[in-house]
Amino acid sequence: MPRESAPITGAQPVVQLVASPLRRWLALALLMLPVLLVSIDNNVLTFAIPAITTSLGADGTQVLWMIDIYPLILAGFLVPMGNLGDRIGRRRVLLMGAVGFGLVSIAAAYSPTAEALILWRALQAVFGSMLMPATLSLIRNIFVDSKERTVAVAVWASMFSAGAALGPITGGWLLQHYWWGSVFLIAVPILLPLLALSHLLIPESKDPQPGPMDPLSIVLIVGTLLPITYGIKAASTGEPWLVSVTAVAVGLVLGVLFVRRQLSRETPMLDVRLFQRKAFSGPLLVNMLSLFSLVGFMYFLAQHLQLVAGMSPADAATFMLPGLVVMFASGLAVVPFARRFGRVQLMVTGVLVNMGAYGLLALMGHTGELWVVMASFVLLGLGVGFSETVSNDLALSAVPAAKAGAASAISETAYEVGSVMGTAVLGGLLNAFFAAHLRVPGSLSAEQQETASQTLAGAHDVARQVGGTEGQALLDSAAxxxxxxVGLTAGIAAVLALALAIGVGRWLRGVR
Structure with a gap:
């Protein structure tokens, strides 16, 4: 049986290695700052939207774009920015992204209109796409020892997963004490240490043979990822099906053209042959669907805690902490087990634990009991922590160090697509089941009935307008x-996780 995970041969990167183990780990600590920031910013608006809507007078369409524009742009630009880092230097791109992200975040915090905030969020995503590929590719080149790299990737994956859950927590706490713009200003204190210490601790590295610039490939890859991500989003927000199908179709056509161009070039922007390697493509799928599970669960959890259980943003944030701690700790604790039992086996185990989390929610979620929600979230944190660490380590080990930037960008693109799909697919299913089971008082107007049936928040708004016994009846029915x-959607998610575990386990059989 061939050993699938043997690294592809290739030129070694231009890199000045950090001199001592202490400096390597200090460099890692510094690189975790932008990872945490970008992950937090993916969903920090979860609790801030009501305050922003009131302050800026945003309508429903503008609110959706405030949330959606960030992952859309981020997903589209990750691969080009990873390639740029391979070409001009990963540390250089990292610092360019940090400066730009910090300045744009300050501008976003003081946005005078909804349109201005949407623009700043888009620019945040452009600079954020410079940060993420650079961090993982620098780790690939700083930690040349495979055992050290496994630990470093575990820290990276744990921090990214923790940031995905920490976004709503941070937003909830800040909104309890400050105005809505504070959720953007957190970028400044996080990025200042990176800018001050990076030249001392982080070595520069790049591909010594990057080949000529290929603007057409950049246009094609952005044109592939943006429409596909938008099409998934549009499907979850009630857009006409033709819009979603057309967007995805355009993305797929451009994707085919991109692949054909890469195969025909002597030095492609992205070596698409990497996807033929099981040790690269299998972990990417796990990456994507682990974030799918996490973000979909967060969509349930944020609404249940505040609108069903009646918690304040700060109390909801505190409730999430155990799951967050387990997610971070399990990502680190899996490292010694990976060496003993094998990364593929533990990656599949993580997916099965995710299935257990959703299975518990499917069986008991209809009760609305908080212990069920807590136990499910802790289980999910355990599974995501396991699977994300080993999947990233497998994928990163399957590529040459000189191509680490582009490969890292692909991995993070899988994260973003999974994040978008989590809200679009699981959130869309939940909204559909909610509308099917909601019973609204007959005295409501047609407009009120439509608003109440769209989302749980909409039902609460209508109940406040109506008041009295009818308002209370609507609240009870909505809960x-x-x-x-949630129970029905979780059942579907559990079946998907089981299918993923079986499929990946068979696909990666024999990979060492």
Whole structure:
């Protein structure tokens, strides 16, 4: 049986290695700052939207774009920025992204209009796409020892997963004490140490033979990822099906053209042949669907805690902490087990634990009991922590160090697509089940009935307008419909996780 995970041969990167183990780990600590920041910013608006809507007078479409524009742009630009880092230097691109991200975040915090905030969020994503590929590719080149690199990647994956859950927590705490712009200003204190110490601790590295610039390939890859991501989003927000299908179709056509161009070039921007390697493509799928599970669960959790359980943003944030701690700790604890039992086996185990988390929610979620929600989130944190660490380590080990930037960008693109799909697919299913099970008082106007049936938040708004016994009846029905929808959606998610575990386990059989 061939050993699938043997690294592809290739030129070694231009890199000045950090002199001592202490400096390597200090460099890693510094690189975790932008990882945490970008991950937090993916969903920090979860709790800030009501305050922003009131302050800026944003309508429903503008609110959706405030949330969606960030992952859309981020997903589209990750691969080009990873390639740019391979070409001109990963540390250089990292610092360019840090300066730009910090300045744009300050501008976003003081946005005078909804349109201005949408623009700043888009620019945040452009600079954020410079940060993420650079961090993982620098780790690939700083930690040349495979055992050290496994630990370093575990820290990276744990920090990224923790940031995905920490976004709503941070937002909830800040909104409890400050105005909505504070959720953007957190970028400044996080990035200042990176800018001050990077030249002392982080070595520069790049591909010694990057080949000529290929603007057409950049246009094609952005044109592939943006429409596909938008099409997935549009499907979850009630857009006409033709819009979603057309967007995805355009992305797929451009994707085919991109692949054909890469195969025909002597020095492609992205070596698409990497996807033929099981040790690279299998972990990418796990990456994507682990974030799919996490973000979809966060969509349920944020609404249940605040609108069903009646918690304040700060209390909801505190409730999430155990799951967050387990997610971070399990990502680190899996390292010694990976060496003993094998990374593929533990990656599949993580997916199965995710299935267990959703299975518990499917069986007991309709009760609305907080212990069920807590136990499910802790289980999910355990599974995501396991699977993300070993999947990233496998994928990163399957490529030459000189191509680490582009490979890292592909891995993070899988993260972003999974994040978008988590809200689009699981959130869309939940909204559909909610509408099907909601019972609204007959005295409501057609407009009120439409608003109440779209989302749980919409039902709460209508209930406040109506008041009295009818308002309370609507609230009770909305809570029951939401929890019923959570149970049904979780059942579907559990089946998907089981299918993923079986499929990846068979696909990676024999990989060492």
């Amino acid at each position: 029951h419909a939401f929890d019923t929808g």
